[in-house]
Amino acid sequence: MGGTHRLAGLALISALGASALVTTTTAAAAAEPAHTYYVSATGNDALAGTSPAAAWRTLRPVNSHALAGDTVLLRGGSTFDGPLDLDHEDSGVTIDSFGTGRARIAARGTAAVMGYDVSAVTVRNLDLVGDVSAYASKGGVSLYNDRPAGQRLRGVTITNVAVNGFKNGVEIGGANPGAGFADVLISHVKATGNRDAGVITYGPAFDASSPTYANADVKVVHTTANRNLGNPADAAHNSGNGIVLGSVDGGSITRSTARGNGSHCTAPEGPAGIWTYDSRGIRIAYNSATGNRTGGTADGDGFDLDQNVSDSSLVHNTSSNNDGAGYLVYAGPASATEHNVVRANTSSGDARNGHWYGGITLAGNVRVVSVIGNTVDTSMSPSHAPALTIKRGVVGAKIKANRLRSARGQRAVVNPSARRG
Numbered sequence: 001m002g003g004t005h006r007l008a009g010l011a012l013i014s015a016l017g018a019s020a021l022v023t024t025t026t027a028a029a030a031a032e033p034a035h036t037y038y039v040s041a042t043g044n045d046a047l048a049g050t051s052p053a054a055a056w057r058t059l060r061p062v063n064s065h066a067l068a069g070d071t072v073l074l075r076g077g078s079t080f081d082g083p084l085d086l087d088h089e090d091s092g093v094t095i096d097s098f099g100t101g102r103a104r105i106a107a108r109g110t111a112a113v114m115g116y117d118v119s120a121v122t123v124r125n126l127d128l129v130g131d132v133s134a135y136a137s138k139g140g141v142s143l144y145n146d147r148p149a150g151q152r153l154r155g156v157t158i159t160n161v162a163v164n165g166f167k168n169g170v171e172i173g174g175a176n177p178g179a180g181f182a183d184v185l186i187s188h189v190k191a192t193g194n195r196d197a198g199v200i201t202y203g204p205a206f207d208a209s210s211p212t213y214a215n216a217d218v219k220v221v222h223t224t225a226n227r228n229l230g231n232p233a234d235a236a237h238n239s240g241n242g243i244v245l246g247s248v249d250g251g252s253i254t255r256s257t258a259r260g261n262g263s264h265c266t267a268p269e270g271p272a273g274i275w276t277y278d279s280r281g282i283r284i285a286y287n288s289a290t291g292n293r294t295g296g297t298a299d300g301d302g303f304d305l306d307q308n309v310s311d312s313s314l315v316h317n318t319s320s321n322n323d324g325a326g327y328l329v330y331a332g333p334a335s336a337t338e339h340n341v342v343r344a345n346t347s348s349g350d351a352r353n354g355h356w357y358g359g360i361t362l363a364g365n366v367r368v369v370s371v372i373g374n375t376v377d378t379s380m381s382p383s384h385a386p387a388l389t390i391k392r393g394v395v396g397a398k399i400k401a402n403r404l405r406s407a408r409g410q411r412a413v414v415n416p417s418a419r420r421g
Contacts, residue, residue: 270299
């Protein structure tokens with residue numbers, strides 16, 4: 001059952017005190033006007049980098065400069081060895097391409113773009129490509145906040161970026177409660193051929209007795225996550241996800257697509273195309289999830305509201321031919337998922353692997369959920385699964401005005417008594 005994702009392998013690097021970070025960045029911005037720096041395969045690192053004619057040749061000078069408020073332009077059509085490495089002295093930086101086409105950053109066992117305690121960062125119009133080592137352990141765009149609890153960094157825009165060959169295509173989060181990123185926009189990203197996830201946000205372990213969220217105001221729009229297949233060597237944790245919002249207070253995934261993810265995941269908690277965990281106030285709407293798989297018996301869902309998700313919704317989405325549920329709402333015994341809505345979605349041919357899944361599935365410690373006005377057809381699913389499955393333990397489910405069709409001889413609803421709590 002799409003269990004909680006924990007991003008492994010990120011080093012926890014000690015940061016300067018928060019006041020030192022703010023003072024350094026503010027002073028640098030006040031002392032220096034904004035610059036534009038250019039990088040070209042025909043450039044020279046000994047030059048100033050301040051015009052196309054005086055462009056740098058590699059990313060090394062970029063990494064050694066404090067770039068607060070500056071713009072770095074990489075020549076389109078050229079390839080540069082990564083990483084492009086940012087820290088708090090680079091807050092306010094924009095990374096973009098210039099000339100014809102898009103620039104490429106090729107990671108050599110590293111992230112392509114690494115941001116450590118950096119805020120107000122924009123990454124756009126780039127192709128990011130990993131190698132074998134990056135596929136095992138690094139993010140394509142990897143933004144990490146190591147500041148103390150409650151100190152979110154604000155302002156992230158990642159747009160028109162293609163990223164493939166990494167552990168996670170885009171990964172954003174922090175180590176401490178309330179200390180991730182806010183005002184995040186991920187748009188028109190193509191995350192294909194990564195291992196664990198196309199796009200993911202994350203935070204520290206969730207405390208249900210005192211809920212806090214690392215990230216806030218995260219929007220994912222017009223983003224594609226395809227063929228992120230998973231890690232067959234990880235027998236414990238889900239992998240092979242499309243788009244995942246973890247530890248987010250207020251966010252959305254809209255008009256995005258997850259297709260063909262997850263087939264290499266054999267863990268007992270499986271992957272899903274588009275889902276959220278440890279979050280509240282998440283709207284997942286007008287998306288498509290098709291042909292998402294699992295290499296084991298768990299999940300391979302289209303959409304999922306998972307552990308510790310509250311006040312969230314799945315609305316006007318399309319799900320088809322996924323191994324697991326088209327729409328899963330799930331909470332384990334030690335977590336609670338409550339006050340959520342599944343409305344006006346369509347599911348066709350989902351729950352292909354059978355087991356206990358239906359086209360729409362409610363299971364575990366789920367409290368107060370509305371399933372209204374959905375259209376579900378599992379009649380052509382190879383498993384002849386029910387259109388709607390409600391497992392015992394679900395309390396306060398409202399089921400209304402759904403069109404449910406299952407294979408002949410199969411019940412449309414399993415465990416209908418559970419909805420009365």
